[in-house]
Amino acid sequence: MTETEKLITDLKKAVKFARSQDGSLDYYKVNDELAKLFERSSDSSKSLANAIFDYWEKEHVTSSKSFVEGNEPTEDNIRLLGAFNAFLNKSDELEELVSIEDWREIGVLVNYEAEDMEIGELTELMSILVDHGAI
Helix, strand or coil: CCHHHHHHHHHHHHHHHHHHHHCCCCHHHHHHHHHHHHHHCCCCCHHHHHHHHHHHHHHHHCCCHHHHCCCCCCHHHHHHHHHHHHHHCCCCCCHHHCCHHHHHHHHHHHHHHHHHCCHHHHHHHHHHHHHCCCC
């Protein structure tokens, strides 16, 4: 099992547990746990991981129709969060799930966090972003 697969499994377990508590899912009761799992599994800076998680939450979870219906995060969105984590870990796993818009926004977030990152990490992440046309 890869690190990305493990994260996705852990995220699904957290959602399943939260859903079992009330019989339905209140995203705001599980989002802190999801954020912590995402941050801990990232090889990148905590501030970049948090920024990417916040982007995912805003753009893919709380703005979706499924959110209003109490069905977020969906399995697709959990897998997308796994893809974002793979990027932070310099892996190409699940990169096909990431849209060009997502790559561009991640590029903006990396640029914003760049001064607090080690040069080697920044270089690797920027190389991935260039490969995906984000920069």
